[in-house]
Each structure stands twice: as structure tokens, then as C-alpha cells.
Amino acid sequence: MDLATVRQQITEGEALSRPQAEWLYQHATDAQLSELATSARDRWHAQGKATYLVMAIVNYTNICVARCDYCAFYRLPGASDGYLLTLPQVFERIDALRHLGGTMVGFNGGFHPKLRIDDYGRIFQAVRERYPELEFYEMTVSEFVYSCKVSQLSYTRGAQILADHGVRWVTGGGSEILDEAFRQRHSPLKHSVDDYYDAQRALLDAGLGSTATMVIGFDETLQERMNHLERLRAFQDEVGGQLPSFLCWTYKPHNTALGGEEIPIEEYLRWLAICRLYLHNFAHIRTSVLTRNEGALRGLCFGADDFDIPTEDEVTQEAGATIHHDFERILEAARAVGYEPIHRDPLALPSGPVGPRGGARCRP
Numbered sequence: 001m002d003l004a005t006v007r008q009q010i011t012e013g014e015a016l017s018r019p020q021a022e023w024l025y026q027h028a029t030d031a032q033l034s035e036l037a038t039s040a041r042d043r044w045h046a047q048g049k050a051t052y053l054v055m056a057i058v059n060y061t062n063i064c065v066a067r068c069d070y071c072a073f074y075r076l077p078g079a080s081d082g083y084l085l086t087l088p089q090v091f092e093r094i095d096a097l098r099h100l101g102g103t104m105v106g107f108n109g110g111f112h113p114k115l116r117i118d119d120y121g122r123i124f125q126a127v128r129e130r131y132p133e134l135e136f137y138e139m140t141v142s143e144f145v146y147s148c149k150v151s152q153l154s155y156t157r158g159a160q161i162l163a164d165h166g167v168r169w170v171t172g173g174g175s176e177i178l179d180e181a182f183r184q185r186h187s188p189l190k191h192s193v194d195d196y197y198d199a200q201r202a203l204l205d206a207g208l209g210s211t212a213t214m215v216i217g218f219d220e221t222l223q224e225r226m227n228h229l230e231r232l233r234a235f236q237d238e239v240g241g242q243l244p245s246f247l248c249w250t251y252k253p254h255n256t257a258l259g260g261e262e263i264p265i266e267e268y269l270r271w272l273a274i275c276r277l278y279l280h281n282f283a284h285i286r287t288s289v290l291t292r293n294e295g296a297l298r299g300l301c302f303g304a305d306d307f308d309i310p311t312e313d314e315v316t317q318e319a320g321a322t323i324h325h326d327f328e329r330i331l332e333a334a335r336a337v338g339y340e341p342i343h344r345d346p347l348a349l350p351s352g353p354v355g356p357r358g359g360a361r362c363r364p
């Protein structure tokens with residue numbers, strides 16, 4: 001592998017081939033990956049600066065019929081400790097975030113067999129009306145897929161109903177590894193890769209914003225990880241760069257049927273660099289404080305430019321994630337690796353596809 005050629009491709013914003021990405025992951029040193037990923041990052045963003053916001057993930061229900069073996073959060077319908085938050089309880093959680101100075105709320109629950117798209121629309125409309133100063137990621141693509149199925153609606157119609165209720169953003173959550181063999185092993189009742197992308201496309205076509213995500217550290221192979229990135233990169237090209245950001249986090253194994261060990265931070269950082277390098281058509285690569293705490297800030301040296309500081313998320317906490325409200329400690333970790341953290345406006349919306357430096361670069 002000729003690193004000079006790779007460097008040249010990165011400088012010119014040219015896509016790396018899959019064999020190049022695989023070789024880099026397997027053979028480049030940490031220092032080389034850091035240097036290359038930083039170079040790719042700096043095509044889009046000011047050197048030495050990173051953006052962040054404080055957010056809560058409100059898990060409105062833990063009732064779920066998907067039974068993914070890597071999940072410690074779900075309860076089957078009828079379980080004594082299953083719950084569905086009332087609207088006042090949702091408001092309480094949002095008020096707690098505001099008290100902490102947070103500005104963004106993501107909603108994430110299970111595949112609840114009784115919640116229809118209309119129900120989601122009404123909840124999100126009420127929330128937006130009550131908190132116009134906050135921004136919301138209203139649901140994940142995965143929940144949207146399931147809710148459309150139980151509502152017996154096409155993705156196009158479901159997306160329109162959400163838009164009619166004022167929903168502005170969903171996230172690409174629930175993707176884990178978008179590879180059919182992986183999904184058959186671990187989440188056969190969830191949804192197919194094709195379903196996921198059909199839903200993403202319908203949401204974007206309805207004018208909603210969305211994001212891309214990935215979770216690593218289960219038992220996935222390098223080929224399965226690369227299948228995820230390859231299809232995502234192609235999709236991003238197909239939709240003209242409408243997905244403003246990509247977030248990769250790591251599997252937490254505690255209390256799950258799958259079990260196992262958490263991957264080392266070094267593996268996460270190397271993969272983050274590959275994501276930045278291979279996903280040359282994504283402006284924002286986000287590093288996961290939620291699952292890696294202060295260690296995630298080292299990701300700024302491996303191609304990431306943005307991070308959330310979470311205040312709560314039962315899904316990952318049930319599986320072993322630890323959340324602290326000492327925000328300064330996180331910000332100091334960013335400074336310690338040479339990046340000035342800048343709080344960003346959660347209400348900023350992209351005005352179209354983002355581009356390298358000089359283009360529109362806002363995103364949630």
C-alpha cells in the first residue's frame with residue numbers, strides 16, 4: 001500500500017477503495033491513522049476545534065418485541081418492569097435536562113406493539129410545542145420501520161404523518177451493523193438492511209432530517225463492518241449527501257444475552273479513523289462519550305469533529321454505560337488532546353447537502 005497515494009486521495013476528497021480501507025485498518029500504525037484521519041477531517045472543519053452539545057436520550061418505553069440478543073434494555077409485553085412513559089413523565093425528563101443546561105433530546109424506545117405512527121406524531125407535536133427552544137431527535141429509523149408495519153402504512157405515508165405533526169429530525173439509530181448475516185445472528189426479528197434504507201429514503205423524501213449510525217464490538221467480522229460502510233457511502237451518494245453526520249459507538253455487553261467483552265478503546269479509535277477516511281462524503285463524524293466517556297475525546301485525533309455529552313440513556317446504562325454530569329471533565333479531556341470544544345446551536349438545520357470547508361456545514 002502506497003501511503004503517499006492515499007494521502008493524495010484524501011487531500012483531493014477522492015473515495016478510498018474498500019481494499020485500501022481494509023489495509024489501513026489492519027496494517028497502518030495508530031500514528032498513521034491519526035494523521036490521515038485528521039487530514040481528512042480538516043477538509044471539512046477548522047483545525048483544533050470541535051463542537052458539542054448536552055443532550056438526554058429519553059427512553060419512553062422499554063417494551064419491545066424484537067428481542068435483539070445484544071440488548072439489556074428491553075422487556076417483553078406483560079413484563080412486570082415494562083413501562084411506557086406518560087406525557088407528563090416525558091416532560092419531567094425534559095425539564096431535568098433543561099435544569100442541567102442541555103439543549104437536545106433524543107427519543108429512543110423499543111418496538112412497542114401498540115404504538116402507532118399517529119401516537120408518535122401526537123407525542124412529538126406536544127413536546128415541540130412545549131419546548132420551542134430545544135431541538136429533538138424524535139425517533140430512530142428502526143422504530144419508524146416497526147411502527148409503520150404495525151400501523152399498516154407505507155414508509156412514505158408514515159414519514160408524511162410525522163412531517164405533518166411537525167417532526168423535523170429522526171436519527172439513524174438501530175442500525176448496529178447493517179449486514180444481513182450479522183442481523184440473522186443477533187436481531188432476526190428487527191428489520192432487514194433493505195427495510196432500513198427504504199425507510200431512511202422515505203424520511204428524507206418527506207423533508208425530515210436524519211443521521212447515520214453504527215455500533216461495533218459484538219462479534220462482527222471486518223467484512224461485515226465494511227459492508228455497513230460501503231452501503232452507507234453509496235446511499236449517501238444516492239441521496240446527494242443529505243445525511244449530515246455519522247456516529248459510531250461501541251457495544252456494551254453487561255446484562256445482555258450475547259455477553260462478551262467490551263472492545264479496547266484503541267480498536268474503537270482505529271475504526272473511527274477508518275470511518276472518517278472511507279466515508280469521504282460525510283461532513284461530521286461524531287465520537288461517543290456515551291459509551292467511551294473521556295476516552296471518546298481521543299477520537300478527535302482520529303477524525304471525529306463533534307460529540308454529545310449525555311445526561312441519561314437507559315439503553316446503554318442497563319448494559320454498563322456510566323454517565324456523569326461533570327461536563328467540565330469531558331470538555332477538559334477534549335482540551336487535553338488539543339481541541340477547543342465549542343458549544344453548538346441545536347436548532348441549526350442544514351440548508352441542503354453539506355460540502356467541504358466553505359460549504360453549508362450546519363447539522364443537529
Ligand code: SF4
Pocket residue numbers: 064065066067068071072073074109110111187190
Ligand atoms: S435493541 Fe432496540 S429493537 Fe432490539 S431489543 Fe433492544 S430495544 Fe428492542
